[in-house]
Amino acid sequence: MTQPSASAGQPVWILGATSGMARGCAIELAKRGHPLYLSGRDDEELRRLALDLSVRYGVTVHHGEFDIEEIDSHADALKQVIETCGGLYGVVFAIGYLGDHLKAREEWREANAIIVRNFTGAVSVLGLAANHLEKQADGFIIGVTSVAADRGRQSNYPYGAPKAGLSAWLAGLRNRLAPTGVRVIEIKPGYVDTAMTYGLPGLFLVADPNDVGRDIVRALDKSRDVLYLPGFWRLIMLIIRSVPEPIFKKMKL
Amino acid sequence: MALAELQTQITGWGRYPLHPGRLNRPEKIRDLRLPESGGAIARGQGRAYGDAATPHDNELAVQTERLNRFLAWDPMAGLLTLEAGATLSEVIEFAAPRGFFPRVAPGTRLLSIGGAIAADVHGKNHHHMGSFGSHVSEIELTLASGETVVCSPREDAELFWATVGGMGLTGFIRQASIQLQPIDSVWVSARHYPCANLDEAFRIFEDPLRDDQHTVAWVDALASGPNLGRSVVMAGHHAVRDELPPHVADNALALKPKKERNFPLDLPAWALNPLSVKMFNALYYKTQAAKTAPFVCDIESFFFPLDAIGQWHRLYGKRGFAQFQCLIPRARAHEGVREILERAAKARKASFLSVLKRLGPGNPAPLSFPDDGYTLTLDLPYNDKLPAFLGELTDRLTSYGGRLYLAKDAFATPEQFRIGYPQFDQWLAVKQRVDPEWRIRSALSQRLGMEVGQ
Numbered sequence: 001m002t003q004p005s006a007s008a009g010q011p012v013w014i015l016g017a018t019s020g021m022a023r024g025c026a027i028e029l030a031k032r033g034h035p036l037y038l039s040g041r042d043d044e045e046l047r048r049l050a051l052d053l054s055v056r057y058g059v060t061v062h063h064g065e066f067d068i069e070e071i072d073s074h075a076d077a078l079k080q081v082i083e084t085c086g087g088l089y090g091v092v093f094a095i096g097y098l099g100d101h102l103k104a105r106e107e108w109r110e111a112n113a114i115i116v117r118n119f120t121g122a123v124s125v126l127g128l129a130a131n132h133l134e135k136q137a138d139g140f141i142i143g144v145t146s147v148a149a150d151r152g153r154q155s156n157y158p159y160g161a162p163k164a165g166l167s168a169w170l171a172g173l174r175n176r177l178a179p180t181g182v183r184v185i186e187i188k189p190g191y192v193d194t195a196m197t198y199g200l201p202g203l204f205l206v207a208d209p210n211d212v213g214r215d216i217v218r219a220l221d222k223s224r225d226v227l228y229l230p231g232f233w234r235l236i237m238l239i240i241r242s243v244p245e246p247i248f249k250k251m252k253l
Numbered sequence: 254m255a256l257a258e259l260q261t262q263i264t265g266w267g268r269y270p271l272h273p274g275r276l277n278r279p280e281k282i283r284d285l286r287l288p289e290s291g292g293a294i295a296r297g298q299g300r301a302y303g304d305a306a307t308p309h310d311n312e313l314a315v316q317t318e319r320l321n322r323f324l325a326w327d328p329m330a331g332l333l334t335l336e337a338g339a340t341l342s343e344v345i346e347f348a349a350p351r352g353f354f355p356r357v358a359p360g361t362r363l364l365s366i367g368g369a370i371a372a373d374v375h376g377k378n379h380h381h382m383g384s385f386g387s388h389v390s391e392i393e394l395t396l397a398s399g400e401t402v403v404c405s406p407r408e409d410a411e412l413f414w415a416t417v418g419g420m421g422l423t424g425f426i427r428q429a430s431i432q433l434q435p436i437d438s439v440w441v442s443a444r445h446y447p448c449a450n451l452d453e454a455f456r457i458f459e460d461p462l463r464d465d466q467h468t469v470a471w472v473d474a475l476a477s478g479p480n481l482g483r484s485v486v487m488a489g490h491h492a493v494r495d496e497l498p499p500h501v502a503d504n505a506l507a508l509k510p511k512k513e514r515n516f517p518l519d520l521p522a523w524a525l526n527p528l529s530v531k532m533f534n535a536l537y538y539k540t541q542a543a544k545t546a547p548f549v550c551d552i553e554s555f556f557f558p559l560d561a562i563g564q565w566h567r568l569y570g571k572r573g574f575a576q577f578q579c580l581i582p583r584a585r586a587h588e589g590v591r592e593i594l595e596r597a598a599k600a601r602k603a604s605f606l607s608v609l610k611r612l613g614p615g616n617p618a619p620l621s622f623p624d625d626g627y628t629l630t631l632d633l634p635y636n637d638k639l640p641a642f643l644g645e646l647t648d649r650l651t652s653y654g655g656r657l658y659l660a661k662d663a664f665a666t667p668e669q670f671r672i673g674y675p676q677f678d679q680w681l682a683v684k685q686r687v688d689p690e691w692r693i694r695s696a697l698s699q700r701l702g703m704e705v706g707q
């Protein structure tokens with residue numbers, strides 16, 4: 001069993017809580033004794049996840065609906081979390097929307113939905129949370145981006161680009177908050193075995209979402225600011241980034 | 254949005270038979286439902302040996318493994334409500350440190366609660382506790398129509414009992430409330446009784462002084478002649494603190510960390526032959542028979558010895574194997590078990606694992622397997638002669654008024670099934686009510702001719 005850490009008892013807000021990876025995070029945080037606030041669009045699923053965590057690990061788990069695309073609602077959502085939990089110590093941003101890259105070529109609505117859910121919305125809600133944590137000068141923000149942020153490829157650049165934007169934004173935020181002691185961690189997962197990837201042909205090195213979720217939280221115990229999960233993706237992406245553009249642009253990726 | 258599907262070959266734990274089919278894997282409870290058209294069957298952990306969790310050719314199996322959330326726990330009543338994709342292993346990890354244990358535990362903990370209900374599984378304590386379904390207080394079911402209903406022994410009892418032992422054919426089990434029993438420790442106080450032959454084994458089983466909460470016999474199915482039925486009866490009960498050595502008594506509810514090793518490869522067909530199995534059995538008999546004094550052992554090795562080696566079915570190679578598990582009513586059990594063992598020994602069918610166990614009275618579920626009598630289990634590697642051999646064996650079995658366990662079977666015919674399960678018509682009436690078009694169907698329901706009128 002995981003030992004409760006020094007920050008046990010401090011509430012954590014999980015955005016996009018119904019994803020497999022987020023569930024893995026929630027389990028690890030609950031084992032460490034953190035009360036949780038789960039946000040997402042699917043109330044029935046949030047309720048079941050909250051029950052599961054509180055039955056199994058005996059922590060207090062709240063939940064509430066949250067729509068990343070409703071930017072105007074973000075301030076109230078944050079207020080709601082802080083009031084319900086009596087404070088806020090950490091935020092895990094696990095919202096990700098792969099979208100349909102072919103549709104995104106034809107329809108701006110789809111392209112924009114991908115941008116809002118992966119970037120603009122994140123900037124809005126994490127920006128608000130960052131201001132709160134900055135004042136309290138303690139806590140953390142974990143943002144889940146993707147290995148797709150590292151290099152644009154024809155098959156998923158509508159998704160990779162906003163994730164790359166978020167990546168740069170988190171780096172800047174980390175720079176700003178460093179003096180306050182608030183940690184900003186970026187997680188770049190590779191392929192994870194979730195509904196997003198289930199049944200896709202030709203996928204390799206698919207990781208278990210519970211393992212990835214657990215390792216996301218374990219990033220708090222380490223000093224690294226940007227983490228590839230599973231770790232070997234760091235090497236893979238190093239290679240992929242180093243392919244010269246004149247060659248890369250001719251590859252079918 | 255429709256869930257992504259995986260086109261693949263689907264099979265049970267015995268790896269025979271193999272059917273082309275599609276799999277999907279819902280992560281949200283509302284996606285545990287039928288496709289727009291065509292048939293489907295729910296699939297838990299795929300621990301049924303035969304084709305119970307295998308769809309008709311190219312139809313859909315809905316895997317429940319991600320629907321495993323615990324929803325409520327009442328420690329006063331020992332009642333746990335959970336989604337049906339959760340495994341018994343998860344239940345034990347949750348319950349044991351809190352001083353509780355499933356009332357019924359089959360030989361593996363790597364099965365889902367849905368699978369445990371659908372097959373109405375039994376443990377080593379059936380003669381005292383009955384089967385799994387007898388300790389389920391409520392089931393939430395999604396019917397073929399898409400409607401979700403609740404049933405229990407009080408509320409729509411007919412649907413409840415048709416679902417218990419109903420091999421997934423009445424609906425998709427979403428969640429259930431199961432009754433746990435308090436325990437004092439995660440240890441078992443056990444004792445072995447070596448038996449030179451079948452007569453001795455039956456004598457021990459019937460002797461109330463040797464019986465315990467959990468009693469089962471491992472049988473050397475290759476022993477013949479005067480040694481026929483050579484076996485070791487293993488009896489045990491959940492240890493109370495006084496029975497434990499001091500160093501464990503202090504921490505009596507702490508589970509050992511799990512160490513699972515995977516069986517590394519598919520063995521070639523010749524590896525399991527009468528000689529190698531005979532040698533294994535002789536060695537096993539010698540070591541197990543020696544433990545005549547009471548000893549304390551951990552829950553894992555007492556209840557789930559096979560789980561220590563993941564993927565152990567690879568032992569039987571790529572062609573797979575069959576498990577022949579039958580029930581013979583009490584009055585003719587001794588005679589029937591003798592004949593089956595004789596036939597197996599004579600045919601030199603190398604059964605690696607053979608188990609004999611006394612069962613108690615059954616429950617009201619029309620398709621539930623366990624009932625008053627004895628159950629014998631043989632594991633047999635697949636070869637071309639196996640179907641004919643099992644066909645004969647099953648005919649002999651039915652002549653004793655016996656039946657096969659549907660969660661293990663892959664070979665029985667519609668006639669053999671009907672003789673073994675005389676209450677089928679009662680079950681069918683409920684099926685016709687909740688799924689008249691047989692949208693929920695499996696390779697098993699097709700093979701056994703259950704889909705009458707279709």
Ligand SMILES: Cc1cc2nc3c(=O)[nH]c(=O)nc-3n(C[C@H](O)[C@H](O)[C@H](O)COP(=O)(O)OP(=O)(O)OC[C@H]3O[C@@H](n4cnc5c(N)ncnc54)[C@H](O)[C@@H]3O)c2cc1C
Nearest residue numbers: 297298299300301359360365367368371374375420421426
């Ligand atoms: C090593 C080993 C030891 C075993 N020992 C025993 C034993 O001692 N006693 C015993 O009784 N059995 C025993 N079994 C058999 C096993 O317990 C049953 O086959 C059980 O049904 C397997 O559960 P599963 O989750 O793997 O189900 P699967 O094999 O996936 O499915 C089995 C059946 O359950 C149905 N099902 C599964 N989930 C649902 C759901 N959510 N809703 C509706 N239907 C569902 C399927 O449709 C199918 O008909 C053993 C099996 C193994 C591999």
